[in-house]
Amino acid sequence: MLLTPDSSSKTGSSSKTSAWILSALLLTLAIPSYAQSANPVVEQLLKEYRSEGVTEFSSTRDGNLWQQSFDYSKAPASRSCTSCHGKDIRQKGLHIRTQKEIKPLAPSINPSRLTDEKQIRKWLKRNCKWTLGRECSPQEKGDLLLWIQSQ
Template identity: 40%
Template sequence: MTRSTLILVGALAALASAAVAADRRAIISAYGDPAGFSAARGKAFFEARHTGGKPETPSCTTCHTANPRAEGRTRAGKPIAPMAVSANPERFTDPAKVEKWFRRNCNSVLGRECTAKEKGDVLTYLSSL
């Protein structure tokens, strides 16, 4: 490859990365003022054992592991891509998918839907890794 081709490829990659980050910020903002969200609260929520949901899924880490940079497994043994944005840059870029999985997983773990604050905190945490 020529130097100009490498520069062009690098510039396009940077633009794509910036667009993905903007999508993620928009999704987080949809849950409220991002300044009010806390990565520390998100981490505590993600790692906590909850009651009210299915007994076999008492926490997010049941399937997603305590290390969000690692691949998780469904109860059926299927792989789940890492939750941490640093390990999976495409994570949290599609608002419909984000809502679908929050709805399904929150009901499984909590027995209810997550609040906007819980969603914002968890997304802030996983985006910070």
């Protein structure tokens, strides 16, 4: 499994250590820990996808899906996740039709991402349909979530 328990939360439980050690630890751990931090919302969704028959998720496989282009008869004729979100989701995106700014998707930059189950479901459904012309499979959805979470 790619998801390892969050080590920083364990440090916090050994309560009597002096405050500065704790903060120093938190600071140093905070940076690498985001990629692996257990996100209960994502966990829940992955569990659901597993129950639909997916055995293993990979955050690298969907890195490909993120870049992949799909052809359309209607404009924009070539569509990809990057059309609006960009290649680097730690940066702001730009809606390809309305030019509206899209806040970074990466939870490391924008911690409010991947925290609202309703929103995740809504956007996965809409945006898969827009980009791929169909809803994503549970496998694709899980892979995408993991990839986004790692950014």
